[in-house]
Amino acid sequence: MKPSAKILIALLILFALAVVLFHAKKTDQVAENRDRLEIYFMYNEGESQSDWFAAAAEKFKSMHPGLRIDILYAGREVLGKLRPRMIIGNPPDLVNQGGDQLRPLMEDDLFEPLDDALAGPAFDSDTPWADTFINGILDVYKWKNPKTGEEHYYQIPSGLFCYIFFYNVDQFERLHLEPPRTWSEFLHVCQVLKDNGIEPLAADGTELGYNIIWYGLLLTRTTTVKHVLDTAYGRPGNSWTEKCFVDAARMVAELREKGYIMRGYEGSKWPSAQMQWVQGKCAVLYNGAWIPKEMKNKLPEGFRMGIFRAPIVEGYPDADYLVQDIGAECYAVPRGARNRDMAVEFLRFITSREESKGLADIDVPCATRGVPMPAALKGLDEMLAPPNRLVEGTAGITGDLADWYRIVARNEWSDLFLGHVGPEEMCRRVQDAQDRFYQRERALDRVPSQ
Secondary structure: OOHHHHHHHHHHHHHHHHHHHHHHHHHHHHHHHHOEEEEEEOOOOOOHHHHHHHHHHHHHHHHOOOOEEEEEEOOOOHHHHHHHHHHOOOOOOEEEEEHHHHHHHHHOOOEOOOHHHHHOEOOOOOOEHHHHEOOOHHHHOEEEOOOOOOEEEOOEEEEEEOEEEEEEHHHHHHOOOOOOOEHHHHHHHHHHHHHOOOEEEEOOOOOHHHHOHHHHHHHHHHOOHHHHHHHHOOOOOOOOOOHHHHHHHHHHHHHHHOOOEOOOHHHOOOOHHHHHHHOOOEEEEEEEOOHHHHHHHHOOOOOOEEEEOOOEOOOOOOOOOOEEEEEEEEEEOEOOOOOHHHHHHHHHHHOOHHHHHHHHHOOOOEOEOOOOOOHHHOOHHHHHOOOOEEEEOOOOHHHHOHHHHHHHHHHHHHHHHHOOOOHHHHHHHHHHHHHHHHHHHHHOOOOOOO
16 A cells, blocks of 8 residues: 555544544533533622522522532622623523613623523423513513514513612601601601601712612602603603603702701711611611611611602602512523523522522512512512502613713712702703713714614
């Protein structure tokens, strides 16, 4: 045999061996992917929700012998750690973060649609999985792709958060006060508390995110969500200088002018206001549903907290009184996830009624229907149930118009609460800032889809 023929045969043998080894490695990799679930989780190790999640993961592994679950406890830095993985095309199988934080990735079409999974059975029953969530919560995170026109579900909600009023039950009972249902009743409660030497409202003025929730709250008590969005989108015939928006600003200013907010709140730093509330120095705290969990180890012996929803403002019959702001800690499956099916099955399990009860045990309200609310949040289920309507953030603005919210409104709304600007001037400033915002967006050819 000629040397050239021997070389050719040797090369063919080496090529065949390489093909065999490649396919063997590929087969091993597929098997490894099928037996491994990689999850990016938004809490740090040692936090109560991490303990709950880790225990649930162990239980799920016991149902799937040989399955390996790798959890990266990324704290609140999930997206910073996730983006590089997405860029190089090597995403984890599952990611957990606030739904509003995941939204930009969703709008970049980087998550798997989950409509088919939601139409299938729940983990622990034949009920469609979609029907096991509280009414309206899935639609908060439904997204229509403006390029394709297709609308899908991309995020699965778990722990819930929303802004509500907390109050000191003992102080209310001692002064024969009832949770207010209207704004007039709310102002009366504040005045009675003040007259009896109790500062009505706790607030940390250095927390911009908490300052702006007051104006955001009153927007949907003086007009409709549609009107708020039409105005924020800059649609013709709408302006922030309209009476309903100025009136809402005046109500925020009135709280300060009447001395209903705790003394020195402008310089108060978190969590000072929460501490003053649990110590009985202030009677009412407007804050997130995470307060019971956050303050659990700081409550004095026998402290009783109650909650009530945002009061109705009289004189605005067309306002959206039934709107309740909502947010959720969500899960999403990145496009290109190696183990999509197992990730979905894990989501069915983690959002089942039995597993979700563990959230209530650590004072976290959850999106799964039929799971009791934490004892400290008694009544929240009624606030979230029909006929009340769930809307993400401030009339949907924080989700649909995140850049507008950050650039146009956020600082102005905070300055109103701090007394740095008056109601009429604040509304003029917002309108002027909005005009500049949309001029720039049009120049850059990136006016938001409506």
